[in-house]
Amino acid sequence: MANDDIWILGINMTKFGKHPNEDVVDLASEATLAALADAGVTMADMGILAAGNLMGAAAGIGQQLQKQVGQTGIPVFNVANACATGATAIRTVIMAIKAGECDMGLAVGVEKLSGAGMLGAGMGPAASDEWTPSGRLGAVSGLEGKLGTDMMPGVFAQVGMEYGHKYGGTSFELFARISAKNHSNSTLNPLAAIQKDMTFEQIMAEPMIAYPNTRAMCSANSDGAAAAVLVSGEKLRTLSKEQQRRAVKVSASVLTSDPYEEGCQILPNVNTLTRNAARQAYELAGIGPEDLDLVELHDCFATAELVHYDNLMLCPEGGAVDFFESGAPFRTGSTPVNVSGGLESKGHPIAATGIANIWEICHHLRGEAGPRQIEGAKVGLAHVIGLGSACGVHILEKSGL
Amino acid sequence: MADQIPLVDYLVLGDSPHLVANECTNCGARYFDRRNACASCSGLTFTKADIVTDGEVRAFTIVTPWVPGAAPYVPAVVDCGGTSVRANIVNTEPDAEHVTLGMKVRLTTFPIGTDTAGTEAINYGFEPAN
Numbered sequence: 001m002a003n004d005d006i007w008i009l010g011i012n013m014t015k016f017g018k019h020p021n022e023d024v025v026d027l028a029s030e031a032t033l034a035a036l037a038d039a040g041v042t043m044a045d046m047g048i049l050a051a052g053n054l055m056g057a058a059a060g061i062g063q064q065l066q067k068q069v070g071q072t073g074i075p076v077f078n079v080a081n082a083c084a085t086g087a088t089a090i091r092t093v094i095m096a097i098k099a100g101e102c103d104m105g106l107a108v109g110v111e112k113l114s115g116a117g118m119l120g121a122g123m124g125p126a127a128s129d130e131w132t133p134s135g136r137l138g139a140v141s142g143l144e145g146k147l148g149t150d151m152m153p154g155v156f157a158q159v160g161m162e163y164g165h166k167y168g169g170t171s172f173e174l175f176a177r178i179s180a181k182n183h184s185n186s187t188l189n190p191l192a193a194i195q196k197d198m199t200f201e202q203i204m205a206e207p208m209i210a211y212p213n214t215r216a217m218c219s220a221n222s223d224g225a226a227a228a229v230l231v232s233g234e235k236l237r238t239l240s241k242e243q244q245r246r247a248v249k250v251s252a253s254v255l256t257s258d259p260y261e262e263g264c265q266i267l268p269n270v271n272t273l274t275r276n277a278a279r280q281a282y283e284l285a286g287i288g289p290e291d292l293d294l295v296e297l298h299d300c301f302a303t304a305e306l307v308h309y310d311n312l313m314l315c316p317e318g319g320a321v322d323f324f325e326s327g328a329p330f331r332t333g334s335t336p337v338n339v340s341g342g343l344e345s346k347g348h349p350i351a352a353t354g355i356a357n358i359w360e361i362c363h364h365l366r367g368e369a370g371p372r373q374i375e376g377a378k379v380g381l382a383h384v385i386g387l388g389s390a391c392g393v394h395i396l397e398k399s400g401l
Numbered sequence: 402m403a404d405q406i407p408l409v410d411y412l413v414l415g416d417s418p419h420l421v422a423n424e425c426t427n428c429g430a431r432y433f434d435r436r437n438a439c440a441s442c443s444g445l446t447f448t449k450a451d452i453v454t455d456g457e458v459r460a461f462t463i464v465t466p467w468v469p470g471a472a473p474y475v476p477a478v479v480d481c482g483g484t485s486v487r488a489n490i491v492n493t494e495p496d497a498e499h500v501t502l503g504m505k506v507r508l509t510t511f512p513i514g515t516d517t518a519g520t521e522a523i524n525y526g527f528e529p530a531n
Contacts, residue, residue, distance in 0.1 A: 117467075129517045131406045136434035138410025140522050146408060146513065147524070148476035148487040149464055157462035158478060165459055165502040172497070211463035211497060260441040263485030265432060267460060267478045 005233035006094050007247040008396070009104070010039020013356040016224035016347035017193035018114045024053050027225035028061060028110040029068045031352075035106070035227035040243050043070030046229070047102020050077040050092035052085035052109045052351035065108060074102075083300065084255070085109055086226060086354025087384045087392025091255045093230045103235035109356075110225035111349035117221070119152050153210035153218050153301060155387065158267055160212070160303025163310070169321035170306065172212040176200040179217040179302040179344055181330055186341025188372035193222040193347030217302035222347030226355035245401045248362045251285035251379075252395040258388075270304070270385050274311035277393040281381070282313070285395040289313045292335055293377040294364055296357035298384045299342040309337070312383060312393075331374070339364075339372055354384040354392055365398040408513065408524040409433070417454075418510045418525065420486060424450035431484050454508035456481035456527060461502070463495050475500055479527050481508075491526035505530040 012034035014027055022030075028051070036042055043066075051062035062076035081088040086109030093105035131140035144150060164170030180200040186192040198216055206214035231239075236247055258264060258273040282288055289312065297312060299305035306320050314335050315323035323329065329337035340346045340360040343353065361380035363369045378398045385391045405414055411433045413421050422431035427444035431452075438445055461477035475490040477500075491509065493499045506527035513524045 131516045131520055131522050133406075133410055138435075140406055140408055141513070143409070145464070145466065145474050146489070148478075148489060149462070149474075151464065154462045154464045154476050158460040158476065161462065161502060162460035162478065208463070208465050210465070213462075260430065262430070262483070263478065265434075265440070266485040266487045 003232065003234040004098065006097055006250040006253065007231050007233060007236050008228055008250060008358070008362055009041065009231040009236065009239075009243060009247050010035045010037070010229040011227070011355070011359045011362050012038055013191060013226040013352065013359045014224050015191045016222045016349060016356070019112070019223040022223070024056060024061060024110045024112050025064050025068055027112070027223060028053070028065045028108050028227070031110070031225035031227035032065060032069050032106065032108055035229050039229040040240070041104065041229060043072055045104050046072065046074055046106045048075055048077070048093055048096045048105035050079055050089040050105070050107050052079045052081070052089050053111060054080055054082065054085050054350045055111060055113070061110060062108070081390040082386025082388050083298065083348070083350050084354055084384045084386035084390035084392045085351035086356070087394065088255060088354070088390065090228055090230070090355060090358065090394070091253055091392060094250065094253045097230060097232050103232045105230050106227065107230065107355060108225065108227040109351035109354060111351045112223045113221040113349055114223050115221065149210070151210070152387070153213050155268060156301040156304045157210040157213050159270055160301070160306055162267065163307045163320065167318040167321070172204060173200060174321065174324070175212045175217060175302040175306065176203040176214070178305050178324060179203050182299060182305070182338050182342035182344045183216065185331060185339050185372070186345030189341045189346060192341040192345050193220045194345045195341070196345070213301045213303055217344060219300045219343035219348035220345065222349050224347060224349035224352045224356065226352040226359055228355050228358065241401065245399055246366055247399050248365050249397040249399065250394060251287060251397045252281035252393065254280045254284065254393045256280070256391045268387050268389055270387070270389060271307060271311050273389055273391045274308060274383065274385060275313070277391045278312045281393040281395050287379060287395055289335070291379055292381050294336045294339055294361065294374045294380045296338055296340060296360050296380070296382045299338055299344055300348060302344065305338070305342065308383060312381065336374055339374060357382040357384060358394055358396065361396045365396060404520040405523050406520050408522055412510070412523070412525050414510070414523055418508065419454050420452040420508070420525070422450045422452055422484065423447040452484050452486065453482040455530065456486065456506055458490065458500070458502060458504045458506060459485070461490060461500055463497065463500070477527065479506060489526045490528070492528035
């Protein structure tokens with residue numbers, strides 16, 4: 001382990017789902033204490049804390065958490081980057097360790113979203129007695145439903161439809177079958193919010209939210225938290241053999257935003273920034289998509305999963321439908337995707353998601369995933385995208401010890 | 402005829418309603434909102450560019466409203482001569498048989514309400530061209 005390598009020493013996610021009796025600080029504390037225990041260290045060893053809670057971004061979840069688990073005076077970075085908030089917290093800690101500011105740090109993401117409904121822009125200001133232009137578009141009324149939609153199900157539906165327009169081969173049924181794969185996977189994950197096997201016919205018969213995404217094809221709003229302890233290679237060498245054996249190497253940690261392209265301010269372009277992040281990550285890690293034993297990608301909607309097969313270069317450009325039809329992303333395929341059940345069934349407590357997907361990969365690389373273990377997994381990729389946009393890609397490798 | 406006001410300021414009403422974009426004089430990138438600078442090249446000067454009113458559906462969805470009984474609506478991205486425009490598809494059934502990818506559409510305008518001063522707000526959408 002080279003001195004400047006970064007490793008995950010300990011990591012944890014809470015059960016995702018409904019936690020009516022716990023607040024965000026309870027959930028963040030639970031994940032934090034469990035991640036520290038998993039790492040075999042304490043708050044006193046942490047040199048930095050990066051924490052995110054998107055829906056309470058102004059409240060300073062990092063310091064609230066410290067007041068429950070350890071006020072050690074270390075710098076706290078409260079981060080907010082839409083659905084990439086958790087990945088941003090991890091990235092922040094990694095940058096601090098790489099910069100030599102500290103040798104160990106903690107990243108935490110937590111959200112309470114049960115019953116939140118569709119997320120996206122509000123309906124705009126209530127119409128006044130007289131039409132009055134306001135805002136950057138000089139609008140006299142809220143625009144949701146009048147000029148398209150900012151609601152996430154409709155935005156990501158269009159993302160999948162745009163892919164279909166460009167390359168062909170998509171259909172309502174295809175997207176439902178992608179969703180059925182993930183719901184099937186969830187039955188093996190006791191931490192998933194929804195563990196219910198559903199056929200594609202059942203998924204298609206669910207209430208339509210935004211064509212072609214029915215309710216079962218949308219990420220489940222849920223409560224949950226995840227936390228990770230990161231350590232430098234230099235520090236890890238001073239720790240026990242058992243800690244070194246269970247540590248997972250962060251071979252690449254990349255965060256991108258969306259570069260300008262025609263139309264990207266009309267419908268968010270979630271493709272180019274993901275492709276850019278993947279390309280950088282593969283180069284940093286010296287690993288190609290064909291080397292991946294499993295992938296957790298951001299299936300906030302079934303339509304999103306399809307485009308990210310392509311964006312993460314798991315298939316040739318334009319080949320996402322063929323990739324799915326080949327069986328490659330199934331548990332038994334060549335590149336299992338979302339064996340956790342994905343956001344559609346595991347749940348999507350926003351700020352926790354970008355750490356929870358890394359937890360899933362670590363779980364397999366450590367050989368601790370129980371009945372859903374991908375046998376012999378040595379390398380995996382975790383991807384999140386936050387609309388706006390921010391994309392996090394992490395490539396993780398099993399310890400050689 | 403009542404006074405009219407466009408729903409958004411980039412919709413130009415009159416005999417031939419159309420959309421107008423802020424076009425960067427340096428790189429040609431087009432935007433519909435008020436600009437501070439260009440997101441593509443950081444240029445600071447813009448000119449007005451009329452957008453063609455014929456287009457092709459590049460992406461769409463059909464949203465089921467939360468309000469029981471409310472009609473589904475059809476948000477779409479319409480390619481108008483190389484400029485992406487956001488709108489609803491209107492004047493056709495809101496289902497995947499009547500709205501299709503690659504469908505040819507044209508701009509249309511319609512009133513969405515009248516305020517206490519008697520001014521009518523006008524929205525735009527795209528309807529099937531055929």
